[in-house]
Amino acid sequence: MSLLTSHARIVRHEFGTSLEELSRSGHRGTLTSHRDYLDVVVAGRNILKVFAIEEEAFVEKVNLRVGRRTSVNYSCSDVAWHQLDDNLLATAATNGAVVTWNLSRSSRNKQELLFAEHKRTVNKVCFHQAELHTLLSGSQDGSMKCFDLRRKDSVCTFNGQSESVRDVQFSPRDYFAFAASFENGNVQLWDLRRSDRCERMFTAHNGPVFSCDWHPEDRGWLATGGRDKMVKVWDMASARPRELFCVQTIASVARVKWRPERRYHLATCSMMVDHTINVWDVRRPFIPFAAFEEHRDVTTGIAWRLPHDPHLLLSGAKDCTLFQHIFKDAKRPADRANPEALCFGPRGDVAFAAKEGLSANDPARRALPGDRRNPFFFIRKAPEPYDASLTQQHSGSVCSVLNVFQRCDAKEKLNPLENESESFVELAQRYCLAGRPFAELCDHNARIAMELCRHQVAQTWLILKLLYAGGDASPSPALLPNGGIFCGKDGSSGLGGDGMSERGKSEGHGDGGLEEPNEETEGSDVENLTASVGLYAAAAGLYSGNGEEERLELLDQDTTTSDFPEFSLPPEAFALRHEIVDGPAGLEHLQTNGPDGPGSGDEDGTDEGMRSACQGKVGGSTAGLGITAAESVSLISVSQPLFGQTLPPEVFAPAVIAMLEFYAERGDVQSTVSTLIVLGEKASGGVDTLVQEHWYLSYLELLQRFRLWDVATQVIRLSTCAAISALNHDSTSLNLNCSSCRRALGAKGWLCDRCRRCASVCAVCHHAVKGLFVWCQGCSHGGHLKHMHDWLSASPHCPTGCGHLCEYT
């Protein structure tokens, strides 16, 4: 549905003055149906014109305001066109006059009759559907009058005995019945034959009832709209008027009109604020079924053009325009409204509300997995008001299903990694960030990360330890099982290789060369593995060359080309690395350095990795191999100074900073901040303080989200960032009163100068409280957190016996 066509379809006419009311013409002929209802009359304070509706425009036919002297009689508040007589019009004037017009008169002045019986403004005129000569009027003076057009005055007067009449409507089914709505909220049902009192009266609205409309088909359904922004549908057939539906709109309702041929559809327009014309399905009272938003000012009159065609709507507004709307072009707020709601909880919960039945038709759609653009979309969005099924779709009210998906591990705690938030909380609580030697902190944190299956993080801790505490980097045997990343997969070879460093030393040199041709044929993936394997061994210092060999053999014997995709890595994985050009020189250096180094077991690993990498470079002619080799060389060249003890730790700083940034970019700010704190001055110098502050703040926000207040406080205390440390100094002044004499405590804070008592005595154990003091804001008694908790879980009263009902939340 494009805007272009919708504009072209809407017939629009502009006037120089605001429109008050309009009425479509009556029958022109009974047979030529498309020629039906071709005229519309428009009435306003300064206008009274009849227009012919043509294909693309309104064409003025008759201007009823003629004569030099503009009479107040022509200042219309309402106009009605007789359903049976094409030429018969009636208008209600603001001065209380009711005028009838005969369009068939040949003279310019078409005015026929003038009834000046009402004292005040006539709000409404209404012709009887079946009677040619019966006209009803409702006025501000509170009375309704019935006119016989064959006579010069009213036949009878109905006095509502209440306030001004806003609307009168003949019932389409009951010959004698008409409804009248009043400014005090009442609706009255009258019989034409009884003028002394109404048949029935009830309060429909809170405030004036501006409009009412009988349902064209359902006998006894009356829709009313009032200033209380409500539209109500009443069943008048029952003994007492019963409210069937109630629609809440956003502004006071000026007009209500049932849509022809659609049993539950009701068009409304508002008196102020809202310029749109809404068509409601009264069974779904919250979202309009359709909306016409063309008018720029308040809509004053609406009329369906044909009594049996629900697709053409005429409307006039205070913006001096007259529109003919085609229903197809209406906006559909009900369809545009968001049918789903979704939210991610901090703990990984997902709250999801979806329209009921939205997924019910899902199986049919999923039956075509290749169909990614589902055709259902087009069907649903296509505006097909002619389709009866669409109205069926909107039958009744629509509801949402609200589900909260809570995470839980399928096997208890088997896989904490997946539950990101759980492991976040665990790590936050168990990480040790200060108070111990650096190496110990790293070991501790690595172990904790490993227990929670955060292998990457654990490895990072170990590497950090190795980098910065390289001097005493001998791996403690206790750390071995958890510290090595390979222990799970090749535990037997890794563990076995520990005692066989001597053999590994010799084999590491000898076999590396022998393996090389194999690796070459298998492509770069094995190279990657080999290189990284050697690297792990070097970094973690756990494995001898022996372990490497066995692992390589494993790979060699099992690796077939078809197996490759399982564990090969695409080259993009290494995009981050920088290249080191002088590979051979570094290798020479290492090869000479390696065997001479102090710790032979460690060197072997380094050597092995380096060797295979080196050979990979030599043998590999493809680009992929070259990258691999260069990269592994660079890795080794970074870790090499560990053993030579020649370079200061500043050398690692770029790598460590890059590590910090890597974790931050991945959304794991916990690792970033934890390592930053543990590293302290070692790393913080290289990172911009603003960036550090950002990391700290982000981590603190996460901690607060999980209510880890003490961890947050500790992080603030340990931070090296000035802006973060200052957070703990914000609003820390507390004004305390003594709990016994209720005087302000002085500088001491815990001792009352006046009554010479310790102010913070636990009400349960009567000892002075150090640390957390919990008190009731009602009676100001309190004490140790645990004591108060225990006491108040048993008794609702204050432990001091003051009688206060303390609330512990």
Add this chain to the structure above:
Amino acid sequence: MSFPLFSSFLSRDKSVTNALAVKWASCTNVYPKPDMCECVGHVCVMYVAHRVSADHKDLIHDVAYDFHGQRLATCSSDQSVKVWDRNENSEWICTASWKTHCGSVWRVTWAHPEFGQVLASCSSDRTAAIWEEVVGESTDRQRTQSHWVKRTTLVDSRTSVTDVRFGPKHLGLVLAACSADGVIRLYEAPDIMELSQWSLQHELSCRLSCSCISWNPSCFRGHPPMLAVGSDDSSISSGGKVQVFEYNENTRKYGRVETLLMVPEPVHDLAFAPNLGRSCHLLAIASRDVRIIQLKPLRREGVLSQPVSPGRFETQQLAQFDGHGAQVWRVAWNATGTVLASSGDDGCVRLWKANYLGNWKCVGVLKGDGSPVQGDGAGSAQTVPGCANTSGGPITPISGFPILNGNHAIRNRLPCTSPYFLPPDDNLRSASRVNAVPLPVPHPLPPLPHPLPHSAGNRIPSHPEHRITRRMSSNIIWSSHDSANQ
């Protein structure tokens, strides 16, 4: 800046580990048993679907967790907002329900708890409203239904207010509201204790009918306040439907800095990912498809913290998924900005996660009605229509695509949370009656207890199968991605 040492570990250890694990297992004839296969095939985390009978009379348009995830607010076309609290059994109990507006309530959002228990709602009745919770007197022990008091109504809009969002905490109490006539209004409460006073600070025009708005949550001082606005204008010709506005320190105004021309279709929702120390911003967009856009602020060479000309961005589309068939209605990020959830016309929630290569993959499907998803085969490879490749490449079957739904999940509940103490900042306006404040008595924080004895944590699981399971389960997502990335 490249990162030679660590990244090789980080990016590799997963796949290497997994590959070796499989290899080792196969050659030592301890091939994983069927249940382990399942464990490899399916992520070992399940979602338990708790049906909450919301009892709204019409569509629920928005649902919002509060900052801590302990409360939930829903709003509906039935003009009401409901607040749900999680009890000890992690059931959601409706503690308040009230009529908020005269029209459909499109959105509801929580303020940061530092400002109290405050909600904002917006509606098609052209208003936005601020609500604050008032808890009854302490004398009645039964905590009755709390009631929410309307603090103010923001009536500036002439059309339906389609979205309302509180700004990030460090900006103070700021509220952005956008309306269908294409105006974004920024309100501020100068005094956070006086919630009835809101001043209209800025009025931004985005010329297209706005449907959604999102603040950039970054607390980095180098990032000026930023918000993105999505439009549901249906004509393709009106250009990009997502606009980014940024505050300019010099002019003290918000200015449009970016229009994402790559999104020409109506946008129903958008969300900035929580920026936890990242240097760039991630924006998820719900349109005909789900998109993830990265906004990388361009900086002066060498100076990391100094933003140059504000509003210079390098925008890059990281992912585009077509999984929901038709319209995508909502997107939401998890707390760390690593998992994206999206929901669309198919009535499913899909979860997306990036692997270590930055490729976003579908890692789960949740059915809105809790019914099983078709093709729920154990461990069998299946084509998931939702997993379009970011690079526009062929859709790759992802083996071990986890199908999560309530029926198949094991029904166990989260451990109940013990009573806690609200911290001072949370306590500012909350109505708890007992406070915990450290006394001025100097009390050094005791060193954290060592969680495990040094030796106890080092016990190796003796049975090899056990270890394999642990290793493999940790690598599940990655293994599936590795195979998909060939």
